[in-house]
Amino acid sequence: MDRRSAIKAMGAATLAAPAVLRGRYTLSAQSAQEYSARAIRLVGESPVVDMLSQFQFTDLRTEEPRLFDLWMSDPTSFTEEDWPKFRDSGVDVLALGRGAPDRTSALEFMAQWNGFIASHSEWFVRIDDPRDLAAAAESDRFGIMITCQNSDHFESLDDVDLFWGLGQKVSQITYNFQNRFGSGFLENNDGGVPVEGERLIERMQEVGMAVDLSHCGDRTTMEGLEAATRPVIFTHASCRGLLPGFLRCKTDEAIRALAAGGGVMGIPFIRFMIKEGPPVGVDDVVDHFDYVANLVGVEHVGIGSDLDVDGYGSPRVPPDRQLGPVGQANFERYRAYFTEAGHVHIDGLNHPKRVFDLTDALIRRGWSDDNIRLVLGGNFIRVLSDLWAA
Numbered sequence: 088m089d090r091r092s093a094i095k096a097m098g099a100a101t102l103a104a105p106a107v108l109r110g111r112y113t114l115s116a117q118s119a120q121e122y123s124a125r126a127i128r129l130v131g132e133s134p135v136v137d138m139l140s141q142f143q144f145t146d147l148r149t150e151e152p153r154l155f156d157l158w159m160s161d162p163t164s165f166t167e168e169d170w171p172k173f174r175d176s177g178v179d180v181l182a183l184g185r186g187a188p189d190r191t192s193a194l195e196f197m198a199q200w201n202g203f204i205a206s207h208s209e210w211f212v213r214i215d216d217p218r219d220l221a222a223a224a225e226s227d228r229f230g231i232m233i234t235c236q237n238s239d240h241f242e243s244l245d246d247v248d249l250f251w252g253l254g255q256k257v258s259q260i261t262y263n264f265q266n267r268f269g270s271g272f273l274e275n276n277d278g279g280v281p282v283e284g285e286r287l288i289e290r291m292q293e294v295g296m297a298v299d300l301s302h303c304g305d306r307t308t309m310e311g312l313e314a315a316t317r318p319v320i321f322t323h324a325s326c327r328g329l330l331p332g333f334l335r336c337k338t339d340e341a342i343r344a345l346a347a348g349g350g351v352m353g354i355p356f357i358r359f360m361i362k363e364g365p366p367v368g369v370d371d372v373v374d375h376f377d378y379v380a381n382l383v384g385v386e387h388v389g390i391g392s393d394l395d396v397d398g399y400g401s402p403r404v405p406p407d408r409q410l411g412p413v414g415q416a417n418f419e420r421y422r423a424y425f426t427e428a429g430h431v432h433i434d435g436l437n438h439p440k441r442v443f444d445l446t447d448a449l450i451r452r453g454w455s456d457d458n459i460r461l462v463l464g465g466n467f468i469r470v471l472s473d474l475w476a477a
Contacts, residue, residue, distance in 0.1 A: 126446040129459050130177040134224035135442055136464035138353040139323040139391040140181035159199040162206035170210055172396055172439040179223045180214055180230035186237045186262055193240030197253040204231055213254055217472040237262040244290045251294045259299040269307035272334050273417040277304030285314045292317045295475045312344040318470045321352035323391030325360045326378045334420045346383035351466045353391020356433045359423045368434050369448040385458045389467045398437035399430050
């Protein structure tokens with residue numbers, strides 16, 4: 088029995104039990120965490136998509152050579168012992184969301200991931216079109232969507248076509264700072280979307296590549312939405328209406344414009360993008376789902392955790408001892424805070440099965456089954472299927 092059938096069977100078995108026995112259930116002998124029968128059923132029957140996941144971070148702090156680098160340089164180093172946490176997570180598809188500073192680096196990134204997926208075709212499948220999304224949800228394979236958090240590697244518009252053919256299905260037009268296409272939110276002056284950025288958006292939407300404006304400054308976000316003729320996405324962004332002054336979060340104006348164009352935003356599981364300070368838990372995350380649903384409709388919100396499969400996300404001090412975003416100019420605009428160990432996760436969501444916790448929290452909040460299915464993956468599948476049909 089494959090992983091999807093196993094989860095469905097567990098949900099069906101619990102619902103078939105007498106009412107007095109319908110309670111909360113563990114999903115593995117290795118964890119005492121319990122979930123409702125309804126949550127297990129919903130995750131089991133729903134295609135689950137995380138539109139920003141870093142695949143692997145946590146082991147990088149202690150492994151030498153670094154585990155993720157080892158997997159990429161030698162795909163055979165990923166073994167059956169590594170597979171279960173992906174298989175049992177409840178997630179069917181994740182989007183990688185790494186960045187590449189130039190064309191050469193991006194080509195290496197694509198080659199590594201294509202090689203890794205091809206070497207483990209019994210476990211992983213590259214997501215290229217709606218059929219792959221459906222296949223991942225109905226099989227024992229885990230879908231990998233190749234995406235980038237900037238577009239610096241597009242040296243010409245023809246590179247959009249090239250990287251589309253290599254598997255890239257989403258591109259953020261810029262990360263935290265200025266490039267040829269727009270301004271990130273840490274830039275001193277947000278100059279909006281220049282002509283080159285408009286041309287990039289046009290070409291991306293011609294080939295079907297999704298335009299992502301997650302890290303863009305406010306002006307670039309709005310001008311990017313205005314330049315688009317097809318739906319745009321925020322793979323990972325939260326609501327400034329709940330966090331006034333947090334510039335990484337999106338304004339109501341931007342969320343309304345995204346929804347008006349048919350787009351979807353993924354809610355991250357990063358503590359300083361969810362709440363001003365600790366404690367911060369899953370119910371605080373659901374506040375952002377509620378906010379978007381009430382503002383523009385449940386059809387425009389999904390998951391973009393920005394965490395690795397283990398649930399910790401990018402560490403405050405990465406393994407190579409470089410400061411990463413923490414050391415960037417204007418980093419204080421994130422208004423970041425961390426756990427004592429330097430993590431960015433939401434308390435209680437720092438584990439592979441966090442999608443079950445989210446589902447249970449949505450149930451407690453009174454969400455219907457149909458609406459939960461939409462946020463687990465239905466909304467992103469709808470918009471991506473529409474874009475890829477180009």
